[in-house]
Amino acid sequence: MTNKQQTPRQLTRGDLLSVFWRSGFEQASWNYERMQNLGFAYVMVPAIKRLYPDKQDQIEAMQRHLAFFNTMPYMQSTVTGVVLAMEEQKANGASITGDEISSTKIGMMGPLAGIGDPVWWGTLRPVLAAFAVGLIKGGTGLLGPAIFFFGWNIMRLVFRWKTQQLGYREGTDIVRVLSGNLIPKLTQGASIVGMFIMGVLVPRWTTIYFPGTIAHVYVNGHLNRLTGQGLLDQLIAWYCCTGVDTGLFLASQTPGKTALADYCVIYYRHPWVLVGVTRISGLMR
Amino acid sequence: MSTLVVVSMLIIAFLAGVEGILDEWGFHQPLVACTLVGIATGHIAAGVLLGGSLQLIALGWMNIGAAVSPDAALASVVAAYLVCGPAHVSTAMGIAIAVPVAVCGQIFTKLVRILVVKLVHVADHQVARGNLNNVSWLHLTSLALQGLRVAVPMGAVMLIPTQLIHTGLDAIPAVITNGLAVAAGFIVVVGYAMLINMMASKALWPFFFIGFALAAVKALNMVALGVIGVCLAIIYIQLSPQHHDNGTGGGSASDPLDEELDDLDRELEDL
Numbered sequence: 406m407t408n409k410q411q412t413p414r415q416l417t418r419g420d421l422l423s424v425f426w427r428s429g430f431e432q433a434s435w436n437y438e439r440m441q442n443l444g445f446a447y448v449m450v451p452a453i454k455r456l457y458p459d460k461q462d463q464i465e466a467m468q469r470h471l472a473f474f475n476t477m478p479y480m481q482s483t484v485t486g487v488v489l490a491m492e493e494q495k496a497n498g499a500s501i502t503g504d505e506i507s508s509t510k511i512g513m514m515g516p517l518a519g520i521g522d523p524v525w526w527g528t529l530r531p532v533l534a535a536f537a538v539g540l541i542k543g544g545t546g547l548l549g550p551a552i553f554f555f556g557w558n559i560m561r562l563v564f565r566w567k568t569q570q571l572g573y574r575e576g577t578d579i580v581r582v583l584s585g586n587l588i589p590k591l592t593q594g595a596s597i598v599g600m601f602i603m604g605v606l607v608p609r610w611t612t613i614y615f616p617g618t619i620a621h622v623y624v625n626g627h628l629n630r631l632t633g634q635g636l637l638d639q640l641i642a643w644y645c646c647t648g649v650d651t652g653l654f655l656a657s658q659t660p661g662k663t664a665l666a667d668y669c670v671i672y673y674r675h676p677w678v679l680v681g682v683t684r685i686s687g688l689m690r
Numbered sequence: 691m692s693t694l695v696v697v698s699m700l701i702i703a704f705l706a707g708v709e710g711i712l713d714e715w716g717f718h719q720p721l722v723a724c725t726l727v728g729i730a731t732g733h734i735a736a737g738v739l740l741g742g743s744l745q746l747i748a749l750g751w752m753n754i755g756a757a758v759s760p761d762a763a764l765a766s767v768v769a770a771y772l773v774c775g776p777a778h779v780s781t782a783m784g785i786a787i788a789v790p791v792a793v794c795g796q797i798f799t800k801l802v803r804i805l806v807v808k809l810v811h812v813a814d815h816q817v818a819r820g821n822l823n824n825v826s827w828l829h830l831t832s833l834a835l836q837g838l839r840v841a842v843p844m845g846a847v848m849l850i851p852t853q854l855i856h857t858g859l860d861a862i863p864a865v866i867t868n869g870l871a872v873a874a875g876f877i878v879v880v881g882y883a884m885l886i887n888m889m890a891s892k893a894l895w896p897f898f899f900i901g902f903a904l905a906a907v908k909a910l911n912m913v914a915l916g917v918i919g920v921c922l923a924i925i926y927i928q929l930s931p932q933h934h935d936n937g938t939g940g941g942s943a944s945d946p947l948d949e950e951l952d953d954l955d956r957e958l959e960d961l
Contacts, residue, residue, distance in 0.1 A: 434806050436806040436807045438810060443829050446817070467822065475755065522754050527885055531885050553719070553721045554721075593926075596889040605915050609905045
């Protein structure tokens with residue numbers, strides 16, 4: 406062990422870039438047993454080869470990274486950065502055990518996924534997609550898909566590289582950064598933009614058709630039909646869309662009264678159910 | 691259809707399948723996948739339009755934890771092929787077909803995710819022998835499987851003669867196609883509600899209603915509304931007392947913090 410300290414083993418910039426590139430394939434072997442385990446090990450391969458020249462050390466390191474792991478894929482870069490720093494210290498003889506590295510991974514994956522899922526999947530992607538679809542509806546052709554594709558990937562790549570570097574630089578001190586008020590600020594900022602855009606999209610892009618005739622009215626011998634749609638159009642215009650949407654939201658929020666919320670999830674996950682339901686309710690055009 | 695079109699269709703389908711599991715570049719998102727199919731088949735406008743419509747349906751589809759959402763990858767390429775390809779199905783029909791196809795794709799990806807467990811066990815053995823390169827190959831093999839689970843069904847659909855596609859689609863009773871159309875519409879609204887559910891807190895509801903009121907101003911396009919949204923967020927965070935109470939992290943913590951906020955602003959401006 407003492408010999409190792411004479412020539413400190415360090416990851417080169419090439420190694421860091423290689424790990425960064427491999428991070429983009431992290432989920433390829435997502436499986437129902439240990440989820441992203443092989444993915445994380447795959448990402449670590451260049452670093453492990455550099456840090457542990459001894460075959461037995463390599464095997465040991467790879468085995469600890471083949472343990473269960475799952476987080477939001479883009480947040481994996483933060484974890485990887487921290488783990489790179491720890492593995493580097495371990496390779497240079499610091500008293501870090503394999504278990505400590507494993508428990509750091511497990512400790513970070515949950516909270517980071519809790520931030521990453523709502524911000525990336527729940528806010529940034531829908532908002533960017535909605536923006537792009539808005540452009541398409543404005544008749545701009547390929548501009549919408551191009552903005553979606555490039556905007557998303559620039560954000561993603563910059564984020565992955567920066568957080569990997571941050572984790573690598575800070576090591577286990579990352580806890581200080583994560584427990585500061587930066588993350589609540591970012592999360593809330595994203596949520597505000599998201600809520601605002603959803604407020605815009607609901608009336609602009611959703612319409613509800615109410616079938617059926619309420620009354621037949623004869624005016625000067627002409628038959629006028631008073632339809633549900635006509636009435637609602639006059640009274641509240643598109644505000645009813647928000648009614649239904651807010652209703653669904655409240656249904657999915659109300660504790661105890663989960664029946665309706667369950668139906669929402671069923672509709673969402675099993676669209677076929679709706680075919681039957683719409684047939685019965687006559688909501689069909 | 692020329693060989694070039696067939697090959698590029700299969701490549702697009704493979705890429706979509708790969709991205710369906712990776713969730714990185716976004717080739718499985720309808721906006722991208724349908725546009726690419728549109729370019730490959732030479733009907734760009736139809737592809738982009740279909741992509742936009744399907745993207746709205748898939749707006750709330752996300753893989754969280756171990757949950758697998760309906761599959762946008764297979765739905766996008768198959769629907770886009772039917773609409774932009776030689777069959778020239780109507781966009782409305784394409785959207786209706788996309789919904790059940792997404793459910794099929796979801797089943798396929800779940801099967802592959804079960805299958806990959808075997809490869810992971812092989813990887814365990816390879817690591818025990820110290821073959822690190824084989825581990826990388828096993829990882830990429832499972833990626834290829836995910837690509838094939840979209841490319842193979844896509845190839846099968848392309849083998850069906852155009853005439854048969856039309857006869858088949860005409861044979862579907864109106865109850866089903868209309869029902870699927872309603873389902874597609876409903877999924878959009880449920881997706882919105884689920885997204886709102888993720889973001890909402892008592893303090894943030896006013897932003898929803900500001901957006902709602904401004905939506906009525908037709909002169910404001912999405913760019914203008916995006917700028918308003920981002921500015922509202924920045925102003926709120928600057929003024930909110932909630933973010934100033936616990937600023938006891940010391941002076942050093944504030945520098946990267948401001949820097950990161952600036953980064954966020956720039957990223958959001960990209961939108």
